[in-house]
Amino acid sequence: MSLRHALLGLLSEDPASGYDLLKLFENSLANVWPATQSQLYGELGRLADAGLITVRSEGARGRKEYAVTDAGREELRHWLLDVPPVPIRRYDMLLRVFFFGQISADDAIAYLREQQQAAAAEGERLAELGKMIAPHQDNFTVYGRLALEWGLRSSRLHQEWAEWAIGEVKAHDPAANTDPCEPG
Amino acid sequence: MSLRHALLGLLSEDPASGYDLLKLFENSLANVWPATQSQLYGELGRLADAGLITVRSEGARGRKEYAVTDAGREELRHWLLDVPPVPIRRYDMLLRVFFFGQISADDAIAYLREQQQAAAAEGERLAELGKMIAPHQDNFTVYGRLALEWGLRSSRLHQEWAEWAIGEVKAHDPAANTDPCEPG
């Protein structure tokens, strides 16, 4: 139920419409908690029903601007302070690694190289994001940068691990010829 | 739909019953792709319906031993070689960081310290797991060790990042007094 708190958190900084929130997500929370448009509108409805947010004003094209209520602020604080985050361990990418025995060493190495490149690209993307948000000094951006740093370190970890793992696979099957080197 | 492939992968090494697979998961795949008992049995049924596995023999207490079919092996290879893994980005833990502006610097630091300690404990757990599986030399264990190494590196990253982030929060709010030091 974290989307609920993501929305409460965004609305705690500034009132906004569903559409606004959707845009706000794109360059910030979507990196740590993706949400689709339909999910977002659905959750806003439920939050309003629960009295955690209210429609502060209605504008053109049916636009509804939401603001948090005191109950909503309370719920957000409770979640921040009392609910321990659940460590997520669900890595599609690592699952495949367990089954490398089912494919050739060359295919395994190709897989790892792709992962390494994907991680490098992700690092690039985050670095760009960092430049883009550089001027802002609001709380949300300041603390978001902590998350960004996590992402940068994580993409480095992915790259370094993949390189290391390629070495391990080669050591395990010296016949692998992806990176040509004189056979002994 | 990765549980499906996790099961195909395990059955590709050795035929097993649902119960066996459940036990096999515990110290290996559960670290990268958790699954509950009910999910597992459900998926086995669907895999059998789809002809990717078959009941090779029925034993005592209703035990059904499954084995992969050729179609199942093919599906596994296809998944390993042709389906790019989806990078998961859903970090409950980082989501909270964005909203540090809603709590005190001391509370934020306490949160980060808890994360650091949780990561240290996770590192310990994985190190123990590494010792436990040390003697085995089957494919599954050999490649699983690559995933284990990822986990060890990841837990180090978490710890180092948390330490760094604590420093950032302190720099941002010098009044924070969690780690007492003479005020200038």
Next chain:
DNA sequence: CCCTGCATGTAATCCGTTACATGATTGG
């Protein structure tokens, strides 16, 4: 006038979690 962007909603489906429900076998 038309396209783009603003703006909101519903429905189907899948996957995962939790809980419930049952029963056979083996070892102490």
Next chain:
DNA sequence: CCAATCATGTAACGGATTACATGCAGGG
């Protein structure tokens, strides 16, 4: 004989993804 373990299944619910569906407003 009793407890632990082996062994399989079903049902309810919630969250996420995808697709569908609609319509207004402003700028060129």
